[in-house]
Amino acid sequence: xxxxxxxxGAEILKAIRAPExxxxxxxxxxxxxxxxxxxxxxxxxxxxYLLATYGVFAVMGPSIFGFGVGVGNxxxxxxxxxxxxxxxxxxxxxVAKIITTLLFACLALMPIYLIAGFFGGVELPREIWLGLFxxxxxxxxxxxxIGLSLGFSxxxxxAVAISNIVFLGLAILGGLWFPVYAFPSLMQTIAKFTPSxxxxxxxxxxxxxxxxxxxxxxxxxxxxxxxxxxxxAISAWIRQR
Amino acid sequence: MNTALKTTQLSVRFGNKFALNSIDLSIAASGVTxxxxxxxxxxxxxxxxxxxxxxxxxxxxxxxxxxxGEIEAxxxxxxxxxxxxxxxxxxxxxxxxxxxxxxxNPLSLKxxxxxxxxxxxxxxxxxxLSGGQKRRVQFxxxxxxxxxxxxxxxxxxxxxxxxxxxxxxxxxxxxHTGTAVLLTTxxxxxxxxxxxxxxxxxxxxIIANDxxxxxxxxxxxxxxxxxxxxxxxxxxxxxxxxxxxxxxxKIAISSRNATTSLAALLALDPKLxxxxxSKSSLEDAFxxxxxxxxxxxxxA
Numbered sequence: 001x002x003x004x005x006x007x008x009g010a011e012i013l014k015a016i017r018a019p020e021x022x023x024x025x026x027x028x029x030x031x032x033x034x035x036x037x038x039x040x041x042x043x044x045x046x047x048x049y050l051l052a053t054y055g056v057f058a059v060m061g062p063s064i065f066g067f068g069v070g071v072g073n074x075x076x077x078x079x080x081x082x083x084x085x086x087x088x089x090x091x092x093x094x095v096a097k098i099i100t101t102l103l104f105a106c107l108a109l110m111p112i113y114l115i116a117g118f119f120g121g122v123e124l125p126r127e128i129w130l131g132l133f134x135x136x137x138x139x140x141x142x143x144x145x146i147g148l149s150l151g152f153s154x155x156x157x158x159a160v161a162i163s164n165i166v167f168l169g170l171a172i173l174g175g176l177w178f179p180v181y182a183f184p185s186l187m188q189t190i191a192k193f194t195p196s197x198x199x200x201x202x203x204x205x206x207x208x209x210x211x212x213x214x215x216x217x218x219x220x221x222x223x224x225x226x227x228x229x230x231x232x233a234i235s236a237w238i239r240q241r
Numbered sequence: 242m243n244t245a246l247k248t249t250q251l252s253v254r255f256g257n258k259f260a261l262n263s264i265d266l267s268i269a270a271s272g273v274t275x276x277x278x279x280x281x282x283x284x285x286x287x288x289x290x291x292x293x294x295x296x297x298x299x300x301x302x303x304x305x306x307x308x309x310g311e312i313e314a315x316x317x318x319x320x321x322x323x324x325x326x327x328x329x330x331x332x333x334x335x336x337x338x339x340x341x342x343x344x345x346n347p348l349s350l351k352x353x354x355x356x357x358x359x360x361x362x363x364x365x366x367x368x369x370l371s372g373g374q375k376r377r378v379q380f381x382x383x384x385x386x387x388x389x390x391x392x393x394x395x396x397x398x399x400x401x402x403x404x405x406x407x408x409x410x411x412x413x414x415x416x417h418t419g420t421a422v423l424l425t426t427x428x429x430x431x432x433x434x435x436x437x438x439x440x441x442x443x444x445x446x447i448i449a450n451d452x453x454x455x456x457x458x459x460x461x462x463x464x465x466x467x468x469x470x471x472x473x474x475x476x477x478x479x480x481x482x483x484x485x486x487x488x489x490x491k492i493a494i495s496s497r498n499a500t501t502s503l504a505a506l507l508a509l510d511p512k513l514x515x516x517x518x519s520k521s522s523l524e525d526a527f528x529x530x531x532x533x534x535x536x537x538x539x540x541a
Contacts, residue, residue: 003342010331010339017330017366078325085292085322087315087343087386 047120067147072159344386373404
């Protein structure tokens with residue numbers, strides 16, 4: 001337990017000492033939401049719609065970069081190998097990174113919620129806010145697994161590049177920046193194969209803007225994708241050893 | 242003899258190349274042992290097997306009768322890996338704090354700072370430290386858990402003389418506190434001045450395993466170098482000649498007794514030129530051992 005606390009503390013210190021990675025992942029979602037959801041908002045329901053999707057976007061940053069770039073870098077430098085040779089608690093490193101990721105996900109979400117509530121005119125009952133928060137945090141699961149797969153299989157330079165492509169690709173194709181119904185039909189089809197799309201649909205269902213599919217379909221899709229990604233992460237882990 | 246590390250018929254194969262080929266080795270639970278060999282000889286693979294980082298293709302490894310990789314085995318060892326950088330953004334103090342939470346009886350920051358000379362940079366970020374300072378921090382993490390055996394993979398590669406001396410002194414201190422040390426090196430000088438016991442590896446096999454003194458003695462005598470028109474087989478048959486080979490244009494003769502070999506040589510070829518005679522070092526022993534293993538079955 002003591003080791004896990006220390007491990008988490010070390011992860012948090014490392015993250016806040018790299019503001020060049022931390023600030024963009026924390027500020028970009030909030031800045032984009034302010035611009036597209038509030039300032040340039042046209043329809044009356046836009047602020048609530050984009051609150052649901054930008055929340056998923058906010059969680060995606062720390063999850064994909066924290067794991068893809070962070071793990072890739074530390075594996076590259078041999079740190080991960082040393083960790084496996086010393087009596088560090090098994091999985092302590094991963095668990096500490098997940099706790100840190102969730103913490104920074106919360107830090108990225110809070111300003112978006114505040115802006116939505118105070119400036120976007122989004123009014124929701126307390127339990128809906130909580131439900132939304134829950135779905136947004138759960139979004140971390142598939143993205144962390146994507147980050148882990150990248151971090152275990154790429155060297156640190158490639159991990160940065162590929163993480164950026166995956167991050168932007170999932171954000172745009174999943175309809176986190178602009179609603180999917182505004183896309184041409186081919187892109188709408190592609191969207192259905194991204195976890196970001198289904199997570200956004202689930203969040204939309206909670207704020208009552210309604211997705212295109214039943215939530216059960218979205219939930220099962222996310223579950224299947226997460227299992228596939230878990231398999232990928234495990235095989236990447238085994239291959240790198 | 243108490244055994245720290247024991248391998249039986251240990252083989253590791255990458256593709257169809259043997260990184261380790263049927264290694265039988267026992268390392269005592271005290272004293273300093275050097276694993277000596279050129280790059281690619283299998284030293285790091287052997288260490289990685291002892292740490293549980295590398296699975297044997299066949300054979301067994303035991304660490305104090307435990308399986309490497311088990312948490313109980315890990316608590317008994319200290320590790321300094323080759324090219325293993327610590328996270329850049331933490332200070333030595335923070336690294337030490339994290340690692341001390343892994344072990345039941347860790348050394349305190351103060352004890353470690355004194356033993357490894359960390360006082361002046363304990364709060365600086367790791368990335369701002371010099372190469373020697375970084376190595377000292379890695380060394381501190383290797384001994385923090387008061388291990389029974391410390392594995393040091395190339396502990397002084399790339400260090401300047403001051404930093405190297407500091408590591409050497411600390412290894413000697415470990416010897417005096419009864420901690421076993423297994424270090425890999427391709428510096429013969431390092432094995433020569435630090436190790437009680439030397440294991441020489443070549444191409445995934447152990448080609449010598451003896452006290453450092455014996456290994457040096459095996460090569461005692463001299464190396465005679467000269468240019469001569471004599472046939473190598475004739476020279477090889479001379480008194481006290483151990484082996485003969487060409488080194489560039491020169492003939493290198495390893496001899497048990499320089500005086501007798503040289504007298505016989507000069508009698509056969511009075512016109513030989515560019516003659517040098519030098520005392521053989523551990524390096525010669527090492528060269529001879531690796532050459533012999535390359536040309537097993539050769540008459541030379």
